[in-house]
Amino acid sequence: xxxxxxxxxxxxxxxxxxxxxxxxxxxxxxxxxxxxxxxxxxxxxxxxxxxxxxxxxxxxxxxxxxxxxxxxxxxxxxxxxxxxxxxxxxxxxxxxxxxxxxxxxxxxxxxxxxxxxxxxxxxxxxxxxxxxxxxxxxxxxxxxxxxxxxxxxxxxxxxxxxxxxxxxxxxxxxxxxxxxxxxxxxxxxxxxxxxxxxxxxxxxxxxxxxx
Amino acid sequence: xxxxxxxxxxxxxxxxxxxxxxxxxxxxxxxxxxxxxxxxxxxxxxxxxxxxxxxxxxxxxxxxxxxxxxxxxxxxxxxxxxxxxxxxxxxxxxxxxxxxxxxxxxxxxxxxxxxxxxxxxxxxxxxxxxxxxxxxxxxxxxxxxxxxxxxxxxxxxxxxxxxxxxxxxxxxxxxxxxxxxxxxxxxxxxxxxxxxxxxxxxxxxxxxxxx
DNA sequence: TTTGTATACATTGCATGCAATGGACGTTTA
DNA sequence: TAAACGTCCATTGCATGCAATGTATACAAA
Numbered sequence: 001x002x003x004x005x006x007x008x009x010x011x012x013x014x015x016x017x018x019x020x021x022x023x024x025x026x027x028x029x030x031x032x033x034x035x036x037x038x039x040x041x042x043x044x045x046x047x048x049x050x051x052x053x054x055x056x057x058x059x060x061x062x063x064x065x066x067x068x069x070x071x072x073x074x075x076x077x078x079x080x081x082x083x084x085x086x087x088x089x090x091x092x093x094x095x096x097x098x099x100x101x102x103x104x105x106x107x108x109x110x111x112x113x114x115x116x117x118x119x120x121x122x123x124x125x126x127x128x129x130x131x132x133x134x135x136x137x138x139x140x141x142x143x144x145x146x147x148x149x150x151x152x153x154x155x156x157x158x159x160x161x162x163x164x165x166x167x168x169x170x171x172x173x174x175x176x177x178x179x180x181x182x183x184x185x186x187x188x189x190x191x192x193x194x195x196x197x198x199x200x201x202x203x204x205x206x207x208x209x210x211x
Numbered sequence: 212x213x214x215x216x217x218x219x220x221x222x223x224x225x226x227x228x229x230x231x232x233x234x235x236x237x238x239x240x241x242x243x244x245x246x247x248x249x250x251x252x253x254x255x256x257x258x259x260x261x262x263x264x265x266x267x268x269x270x271x272x273x274x275x276x277x278x279x280x281x282x283x284x285x286x287x288x289x290x291x292x293x294x295x296x297x298x299x300x301x302x303x304x305x306x307x308x309x310x311x312x313x314x315x316x317x318x319x320x321x322x323x324x325x326x327x328x329x330x331x332x333x334x335x336x337x338x339x340x341x342x343x344x345x346x347x348x349x350x351x352x353x354x355x356x357x358x359x360x361x362x363x364x365x366x367x368x369x370x371x372x373x374x375x376x377x378x379x380x381x382x383x384x385x386x387x388x389x390x391x392x393x394x395x396x397x398x399x400x401x402x403x404x405x406x407x408x409x410x411x412x413x414x415x416x417x418x419x420x421x422x
Numbered sequence: 423t424t425t426g427t428a429t430a431c432a433t434t435g436c437a438t439g440c441a442a443t444g445g446a447c448g449t450t451t452a
Numbered sequence: 453t454a455a456a457c458g459t460c461c462a463t464t465g466c467a468t469g470c471a472a473t474g475t476a477t478a479c480a481a482a
Contacts, residue, residue: 023463034437036247039464040254047258049355056444056463070352073296077288085284141281141363144260145356152352234433245467250434267433267474 004041006031011050011060011155018156019062021054049148050155063156072201075149076194078142079130083177083193084186085137091184099136100182106132107178111171119161123154129174133193136181157204173199215252217242222261222271222366229367230273232265260359261366274367283412286360287405289353290341294388294404295397296348302395310347311393317343318389322382330372334365340385344404347392368415384410 007027010016027038042058045051051058063071089095110125127150134143173196180189218238221227238249253269256262262269274282300306321336338361345354384407391400 025463035464036436036438040251040435043251043255044258047255047260049258067352070350073292073350074289074352074356077292078285081284081288139281139284141278141285141360145285145359148356149352236433246434247466247468251465 003031003033003037004044007038007041008045008048008050011045012151014155014158016060017158018060020060021056022051022058022060024057048151050151060155061152063152068153068156068204069201071149071153072197072204075146075153076197076201078146078149079133079197080190080194082134082137082139082142082146083181084190085139085142086133087181087184087186087189089136089138090181091186094138095136100178103129103132103136103178103181107171107174110174114170123161126170127154133177133181160204169199170196214242214244214248215255218249218252219256219259219261222256223362225366225369227271228369229271231271232267233262233269233271235268259362261362271366272363274363279364279367279415280412282360282364283408283415286357286364287408287412289357289360290344290408291401291405293345293348293350293353293357294392295401296350296353297344298392298395298397298400300347300349301392302397305349306347311389314340314343314347314389314392318382318385321385325381334372337381338365344388344392371415380410381407 010030016022022042024035024038024042027042028035031038042051046053046058050061052061086095090100106125106129110122110129113121113125130150131143131146134146137143173192177189177192177196180192221241227233233253235246235249235253238253239246242249253262257264257269261272263272297306301311317336317340321333321340324332324336341357341361342354345357348354384403388400388403388407391403
């Protein structure tokens with residue numbers, strides 16, 4: 001569905017921020033289609049967890065401090081799983097050197113963008129990196145859920161998007177994760193992935209979670 | 212949305228089995244509404260991961276052996292998380308004795324139904340039990356994802372639904388999980404939950420997963 | 423008998439119209 | 453001036469119509 005992708009993009013890319021009410025007619029004239037496809041796109045996004053039914057129409061999902069912590073806990077579990085599976089596949093010889101090279105490449109891009117102060121690009125490459133780990137895990141069920149969680153977190157943390165205090169730490173964690181996967185060590189990969197996600201979370205909660 | 216709940220029920224309760232193509236008009240006359248609300252319900256179910264877009268219309272999601280294993284891995288992670296969180300809340304005094312009593316009650320009902328050979332009731336109570344653990348964890352993000360996974364697994368394993376070879380083992384695992392939560396031991400609760408889910412999975416894969 | 427093609431039909435995607443509902447705003451009264 | 457009430461309008465939920473698309477079937481030809 002084309003309208004679905006467009007509306008999803010409007011939300012994930014920030015045109016409609018978290019908590020924003022969305023009226024059907026507004027989307028209609030913006031996209032140049034009638035209400036029917038717009039409504040169907042909104043229903044599907046509702047299933048995706050990106051918008052919620054409000055008293056009138058829908059609003060973009062908005063996670064408060066606790067809901068954000070909850071989402072990060074889910075994310076940490078699942079990223080531990082995907083990292084573990086990716087490492088296991090590496091151990092079993094199911095990954096190619098090109099796979100690992102690309103993983104390093106994504107980590108490089110994320111690090112470069114962050115160091116250069118391009119936060120938006122940094123976040124984007126970061127997500128591609130984590131997404132590629134999930135791809136290497138070859139677990140579509142996990143990937144689908146992670147996409148859900150990533151989107152929800154992205155939308156709800158955009159307002160408080162700032163540069164990491166010590167970008168080198170983020171990059172170090174990426175490298176450790178890569179090392180564990182490359183070494184075919186599932187336990188270590190899972191641990192690094194979990195810790196990395198949780199440390200990302202604690203940065204957020206330290207800044208805005210005292211409410 | 213009322214139509215959404217009805218269609219969802221038709222799928223989860225087995226009227227429309229896994230892999231079944233669903234045409235809009237069929238649902239229209241069955242539910243006595245026009246195509247518009249039916250279409251919106253299907254789009255939302257698509258977002259829920261319960262139906263997939265086919266070349267023509269939608270079909271009920273059907274997980275093959277590998278997809279089923281993937282889903283069980285995700286489920287194991289998340290149930291470990293909810294069990295761990297529930298145990299932590301117990302340790303921190305956030306759960307009431309009534310909470311634990313109800314947990315035991317659900318386990319009792321599940322065990323009784325299973326021993327009496329009522330598979331459908333057994334599965335239902337089983338799910339209520341696991342759902343209540345997630346409730347005690349107080350993590351709506353995890354609960355939402357688990358509902359998704361449970362529904363998908365329920366739909367795709369209905370055809371091969373048989374009595375557990377040794378129902379006493381299932382019940383023992385439930386009791387161990389309850390004990391760990393009641394003791395406020397997050398580590399042990401997580402381990403028991405994970406092992407319980409994985410042992411459930413292995414029963415399935417041993418029977419039908421050799422393909 | 424098999425294969426290719428054309429036609430008809432089933433089904434979907436989208437637009438529009440109408441009724442219902444809920445909220446906003448203005449008016450009135452204490 | 454503040455609060456309560458009523459009216460109006462924005463917005464949504466549902467039904468229906470029409471065009472497009474893909475599939476199945478029947479028929480013809482090799």
